[in-house]
Amino acid sequence: MADRRLQVFHAVARHGSFTRAAEALFMTQPAVTFQIKQLEEQYNTRLFDRGHGRVTLTAAGELVMAYAERILGLTDELESRVSELTDELSGILHLGTSTTIAGYWLPFLLEGFKRRYPRVIPRVSVGNSQLIESRVMDRNLDVGLIEIVTEQPTLDRRRAGTDELQLIVAPDHPLAGEKSVRAEQLVMYPLIHREPGNAIRDLVDQFFASAGIPFEDLNVTAELGSLSTVKHMVAKGFGVAIASAAAIRSAVKAGRLVGIPLEPRLYTPLEVIVLKDKFRSRLVNTFADFVTEEIVRMSSATKN
Structure with missing residues (x-):
């Protein structure tokens, strides 16, 4: 079992706050402060700089944090391995x-x-x-x-x-009645795109590129990392987007969005x-x- 002081230290470093660490650990703030003080006395050095409402790691604290993550990770692994000796996974x-x-x-x-x-x-x-x-x-x-x-x-x-990707539009959008849509039909509409590094964004960019439409010709109105925000913005009429058919199924069923297959069909692994x-x-x-x-x-x- 990992030293409790290391667990407390890791929580303070991760949250950047004694108060938030105490809340996460279901401890009082004085108890958290006491554990950190004990650890600093053991190593005879300061592990945190305190100021401006936030605590940050000192150079020694950075070193302790690196080892704490490894030790706590090994503790979790040990518990998993021991539990494997029984029939029930935990x-x-x-x-x-x-x-x-x-x-x-x-x-x-x-x-x-x-x-x-x-x-x-x-x-x-x-x-x-x-x-x-x-x-x-x-x-x-x-x-x-x-x-x-x-x-x-x-x-x-x-x-x-695989999961099919579809165009999503608001129910009153001009494309809402289409059976399928091609890349050329979408250039004139504001596009709510996913953030760089997103797998669906890469597939959508390839979809337009295959139709001879470079990224610069797209009318990108937003780049969002949250799928729920994409769906909300589309439903409110701020643009069109391409999203997972599975992920929009409930919104389509509820009448908040319309999903339209792409031509040619597009799938994500x-x-x-x-x-x-x-x-x-x-x-x-x-x-x-x-x-x-x-x-x-x-x-x-x-x-x-």
């Missing part, structure tokens, strides 16, 4: 997903997995696919759910399925990635297997 699972997968697929995946393995605690990070890929490679995440085909040699990738490691835990392997099978099943169900 422990913390560090999971990263793209924003689109988080917006539709993830709730169903976590619900199904938690029903089978209630003692597993998922810690979820959400970002664009490139960020999630790099964090899995850096061992900051155990499993990644992304929308790009990774070619990194250090990663094991599992193709779980759904990939499960883990680090190539012969010592990979049973928890990581079990979760990767589960979500791969579930995405395949859910993809088939949505097409029927």
Whole structure:
């Protein structure tokens, strides 16, 4: 078990505040301050600079933080490995997903997995696919759910399925009655685009480029990292966007958005990635297997 003082130190460094660390740890602020004071006395040096309402790490604090993350990570891994000696999986699972997968697929995946393995605690990070890929490679995440085909040699990738991309417009938009739309039809309309590094953005740029339309000719009115914000802005008539058909299904059903197939059809891959490691835990392997099978099943169900 990791030293409690290291856990408290890590929380203060991560939150940049004794007060927020105390709230996160369900401790009093004086108790947090006491733990940090003990640690600083042990190492006979100051670990934090305090001022302007925020604490920052000193040079010594940076060094302790690097080791604290490794020690706490090993503690989590130890607990997972010991739990594997029993029949029931438990422990913390560090999971990263793209924003689109988080917006539709993830709730169903976590619900199904938690029903089978209630003692597993998922810690979820959400970002664009490139960020999630790099964090899995850096061992900051155990499993990644992304929308790009990774070619990194250090990663094991599992193709779980594909998700169709569609144009989304407000119900009263001039294109709302179209059966399908081509890239040329969209140039005149304001485009609500995804942020650089987003997998769907890259596919959309390729969609227009294949039609001979360079990025500079697009009428980009916003670049957003949040899928829910994209859908809200489109529904309010600020422009059109291209998004996952699965992620917009409920909004389309409710009449807030209209989804229109693209011509030619455009699909994004759904990939499960883990680090190539012969010592990979049973928890990581079990979760990767589960979500791969579930995405395949859910993809088939949505097409029927």
